[in-house]
Amino acid sequence: MPKVGMQPIRRQQLIHATLSAVNELGFADASITQIAKRAGVSTGIISHYFDGKHGLIEATMRYLLQQLAESIAAALQSAGDLPEQRLIAIVRANFSASQTDKAAMKTWLAFWASSLHQPDLHRLQQVNHHRLHSNIKYEFEKHLDRQQAEYAAQGLAALIDGFWLRGSLMTTDLDAAVPIQICSAYIQQQLKTP
Amino acid sequence: MPKVGMQPIRRQQLIHATLSAVNELGFADASITQIAKRAGVSTGIISHYFDGKHGLIEATMRYLLQQLAESIAAALQSAGDLPEQRLIAIVRANFSASQTDKAAMKTWLAFWASSLHQPDLHRLQQVNHHRLHSNIKYEFEKHLDRQQAEYAAQGLAALIDGFWLRGSLMTTDLDAAVPIQICSAYIQQQLKTP
Amino acid sequence: MPKVGMQPIRRQQLIHATLSAVNELGFADASITQIAKRAGVSTGIISHYFDGKHGLIEATMRYLLQQLAESIAAALQSAGDLPEQRLIAIVRANFSASQTDKAAMKTWLAFWASSLHQPDLHRLQQVNHHRLHSNIKYEFEKHLDRQQAEYAAQGLAALIDGFWLRGSLMTTDLDAAVPIQICSAYIQQQLKTP
Amino acid sequence: MPKVGMQPIRRQQLIHATLSAVNELGFADASITQIAKRAGVSTGIISHYFDGKHGLIEATMRYLLQQLAESIAAALQSAGDLPEQRLIAIVRANFSASQTDKAAMKTWLAFWASSLHQPDLHRLQQVNHHRLHSNIKYEFEKHLDRQQAEYAAQGLAALIDGFWLRGSLMTTDLDAAVPIQICSAYIQQQLKTP
DNA sequence: AATGAATGAGTCTTCATTCAT
DNA sequence: AATGAATGAAGACTCATTCAT
Numbered sequence: 001m002p003k004v005g006m007q008p009i010r011r012q013q014l015i016h017a018t019l020s021a022v023n024e025l026g027f028a029d030a031s032i033t034q035i036a037k038r039a040g041v042s043t044g045i046i047s048h049y050f051d052g053k054h055g056l057i058e059a060t061m062r063y064l065l066q067q068l069a070e071s072i073a074a075a076l077q078s079a080g081d082l083p084e085q086r087l088i089a090i091v092r093a094n095f096s097a098s099q100t101d102k103a104a105m106k107t108w109l110a111f112w113a114s115s116l117h118q119p120d121l122h123r124l125q126q127v128n129h130h131r132l133h134s135n136i137k138y139e140f141e142k143h144l145d146r147q148q149a150e151y152a153a154q155g156l157a158a159l160i161d162g163f164w165l166r167g168s169l170m171t172t173d174l175d176a177a178v179p180i181q182i183c184s185a186y187i188q189q190q191l192k193t194p
Numbered sequence: 195m196p197k198v199g200m201q202p203i204r205r206q207q208l209i210h211a212t213l214s215a216v217n218e219l220g221f222a223d224a225s226i227t228q229i230a231k232r233a234g235v236s237t238g239i240i241s242h243y244f245d246g247k248h249g250l251i252e253a254t255m256r257y258l259l260q261q262l263a264e265s266i267a268a269a270l271q272s273a274g275d276l277p278e279q280r281l282i283a284i285v286r287a288n289f290s291a292s293q294t295d296k297a298a299m300k301t302w303l304a305f306w307a308s309s310l311h312q313p314d315l316h317r318l319q320q321v322n323h324h325r326l327h328s329n330i331k332y333e334f335e336k337h338l339d340r341q342q343a344e345y346a347a348q349g350l351a352a353l354i355d356g357f358w359l360r361g362s363l364m365t366t367d368l369d370a371a372v373p374i375q376i377c378s379a380y381i382q383q384q385l386k387t388p
Numbered sequence: 389m390p391k392v393g394m395q396p397i398r399r400q401q402l403i404h405a406t407l408s409a410v411n412e413l414g415f416a417d418a419s420i421t422q423i424a425k426r427a428g429v430s431t432g433i434i435s436h437y438f439d440g441k442h443g444l445i446e447a448t449m450r451y452l453l454q455q456l457a458e459s460i461a462a463a464l465q466s467a468g469d470l471p472e473q474r475l476i477a478i479v480r481a482n483f484s485a486s487q488t489d490k491a492a493m494k495t496w497l498a499f500w501a502s503s504l505h506q507p508d509l510h511r512l513q514q515v516n517h518h519r520l521h522s523n524i525k526y527e528f529e530k531h532l533d534r535q536q537a538e539y540a541a542q543g544l545a546a547l548i549d550g551f552w553l554r555g556s557l558m559t560t561d562l563d564a565a566v567p568i569q570i571c572s573a574y575i576q577q578q579l580k581t582p
Numbered sequence: 583m584p585k586v587g588m589q590p591i592r593r594q595q596l597i598h599a600t601l602s603a604v605n606e607l608g609f610a611d612a613s614i615t616q617i618a619k620r621a622g623v624s625t626g627i628i629s630h631y632f633d634g635k636h637g638l639i640e641a642t643m644r645y646l647l648q649q650l651a652e653s654i655a656a657a658l659q660s661a662g663d664l665p666e667q668r669l670i671a672i673v674r675a676n677f678s679a680s681q682t683d684k685a686a687m688k689t690w691l692a693f694w695a696s697s698l699h700q701p702d703l704h705r706l707q708q709v710n711h712h713r714l715h716s717n718i719k720y721e722f723e724k725h726l727d728r729q730q731a732e733y734a735a736q737g738l739a740a741l742i743d744g745f746w747l748r749g750s751l752m753t754t755d756l757d758a759a760v761p762i763q764i765c766s767a768y769i770q771q772q773l774k775t776p
Numbered sequence: 777a778a779t780g781a782a783t784g785a786g787t788c789t790t791c792a793t794t795c796a797t
Numbered sequence: 798a799a800t801g802a803a804t805g806a807a808g809a810c811t812c813a814t815t816c817a818t
Contacts (some may be wrong), residue, residue, distance in 0.1 A: 002299065025779095026310060026311030026312075028311070029311070032262055032788065033786085033787080044790080044805070048801095052789070053787090055225050086276070093812080095200075110310070112363060113304050113308075115363070117219070117222070119219075122365075148803090149347050151372070153377075154357075155376045158353050158356030158373070158376070160356065161360055162354065162359065163351055165352075165359045166351065166352060168310075169310070169319060169323060169786085171316075178348060186349070189383055200777065226812075226814090227813090235778075236780055237779090237814085238778070238780070238814090238816085240814095241814065242777080246814075247812095248813095370811080398798095408782085414700075419790080419791060419792080420791075423790090429799080429800090430800045431791095431801060432793090432794085433800080434801065436798080436799075441793090442792095465801070497694065497695050497698065498750060500691065500747075501696075502695075514753070517751060542743065542760060542761075543767075546740075546748060547737065547740050548744040549740055549743075550740030550742065552744075553747045554711060557694060557697070557707060557711060567736075574768075588782090589781095592781085623783090624784060625783090625784080626782070626784070626811080627783080629809085630780095630781075630782075631781095
């Protein structure tokens with residue numbers, strides 16, 4: 001039952017099917033057969049819309065990154081002007097529900113691991129990591145000198161990613177409250193340093 | 195010409211070949227053919243000594259974990275009695291050369307990601323994460339109350355893992371000095387809290 | 389906006405696109421997607437006008453054969469009455485520019501090879517080969533007895549096809565002058581035989 | 583039931599299976615499944631011994647070329663010293679039974695056609711064509727000047743290939759007697775030219 | 777103890793065809 | 798008349814495993 005203008009619908013459908021498959025089966029077992037089955041379409045359609053599995057994987061990772069970027073952008077927009085507020089907003093966005101559900105975290109980890117040997121994915125992931133660092137450093141620099149800000153930014157970014165990594169490897173769901181609290185304390189500590 | 199006592203030699207040979215293959219090719223492309231080639235043996239030998247590829251992978255991860263555990267144990271032994279000294283020793287062990295070279299980090303990440311969908315690996319990895327937390331918390335508890343120690347431990351463990359994760363995803367080698375410095379500052383900060 | 393009389397236009401369009409695709413990509417890689425792209429139409433149109441890829445291939449071969457037949461007919465019409473003149477005219481037609489450019493030769497060879505296992509194409513090709521033989525033999529019979537004419541015809545036909553085959557397999561373009569000269573010499577030789 | 587030293591046996595087995603499949607099904611339908619079935623082995627073995635289908639195809643073509651080369655070499659060895667005798671020996675070798683059975687001819691044609699778009703096969707085929715020309719020209723030069731020999735060689739090579747091509751496209755088996763007779767006459771004619 | 781020959785399930789991809797619009 | 802969305806079979810290839818030697 002072919003229809004016109006299906007492209008965006010099918011692409012979204014397939015991206016979600018990919019996330020679902022990676023979450024349930026793992027990156028290694030997320031075959032296009034599995035993905036197509038979850039999307040309720042045939043395997044051929046993947047090549048039709050994404051020019052192969054690799055294209056679908058990349059599009060899916062791009063989608064996740066975009067979600068995170070939007071989440072952070074929105075958090076910053078509704079945050080106050082104080083660096084502390086803005087930094088906590090960034091932390092909260094990174095631990096927002098959509099980012100901390102088991103499926104998303106497992107998928108992120110899978111993508112990162114596979115990005116180590118896939119230049120295209122690696123580039124995407126690098127941009128993401130650099131952006132988090134920049135966002136954070138930018139706020140710290142309002143109160144700290146360049147060197148202090150750099151250290152504070154590295155520390156906070158590591159803290160966020162560390163909680164995130166440990167959360168993704170845990171069996172239980174991540175309770176975002178504790179990480180947020182610890183990160184907040186870290187932020188306050190850093191800002192009062194000088 | 196059967197040789198006696200080949201078992202430990204062959205096993206070690208194959209574990210190193212696995213690390214080498216995972217590092218250079220990535221987890222997905224580390225086939226037993228590649229591994230056997232690097233070890234200079236035939237593929238059949240893998241089933242003989244490890245009962246299949248899965249057994250080899252698990253043994254390799256176990257080996258990495260043991261290395262880390264020994265590294266930490268040694269660091270603690272030669273550390274002083276002060277919690278601060280002991281905690282910094284733990285940090286240093288986690289960022290020691292053998293743990294932060296690109297190959298080891300890539301392998302760790304690959305194992306972690308794949309552990310998400312492999313119960314055997316997952317169990318190993320859980321033990322490891324719990325041990326780091328326990329080690330750290332034990333030291334913090336010498337100066338802090340249980341709740342404070344728990345938070346401090348979670349924070350420091352996240353900091354360590356976060357630096358480690360960001361390092362493994364970087365293109366350049368990790369300069370351990372900065373993470374160690376930031377972790378040290380964090381430790382001192384936590385210990386003076388009360 | 390349906391248009392009237394599109395059929396002949398579309399068919400011609402698609403036949404030329406097929407020749408172009410077979411020439412550039414080879415018979416094996418001349419998919420209907422490629423052909424449709426070159427014709428600037430959708431793939432569906434091929435089934436519409438030719439009832440499938442096979443129909444298009446057959447029509448294309450038929451088109452090539454017709455071109456050759458017309459070329460020979462024209463050559464004979466403007467040739468004199470002497471058998472020698474007429475035979476040379478046939479030779480020239482077989483090596484005329486439109487038949488010896490790389491594209492046409494490659495396409496012919498591809499069609500012939502595939503005709504070995506496709507009855508429809510095989511029939512077309514048989515007619516063609518028989519026609520060349522008949523045309524030639526008819527002229528030789530004006531001066532030779534039946535048996536001699538048969539041999540002369542077989543020889544000349546083989547000579548033509550042989551040059552043609554060697555030309556199609558060469559990397560460089562075929563210089564028609566040499567084959568024509570050698571064929572002419574052969575004709576003269578045969579005609580003076582008795 | 584793995585055995586040692588199977589390589590040459592399996593390779594030969596698979597090459598023959600390839601010839602059989604190409605002959606019966608055509609180049610396009612000679613899938614590795616079909617080939618493996620004819621050889622009585624699994625498909626995986628093809629990659630094992632030939633590093634993929636392409637390697638098998640190339641090895642098969644190389645085998646055919648070698649057969650022809652040996653056939654010609656043998657014919658020349660047992661031929662007299664006279665150019666005429668030697669040239670006829672070459673002709674006979676080209677139309678010997680092993681070269682003119684339907685299967686071999688169809689396979690040759692299929693290979694040649696596909697060689698147009700496969701550099702590896704093309705190179706093999708070029709060598710073959712050049713060798714035939716050289717062999718022939720070498721003999722003609724014993725009696726003719728360079729230019730005459732070149733023309734005579736081109737003519738005879740075309741004659742051979744032409745008969746061969748027409749034979750491969752025929753439905754019936756090729757009766758080698760007629761081509762040999764016509765070629766012989768051509769040779770004699772050329773040699774008495776000056 | 778060790779080899780490597782052999783298997784066959786599983787992966788991704790390509791492609792001609794069909795059909796609702 | 799024409800599109801292009803969708804299918805699904807078939808293709809080549811990879812790979813962990815098995816087993817006779």
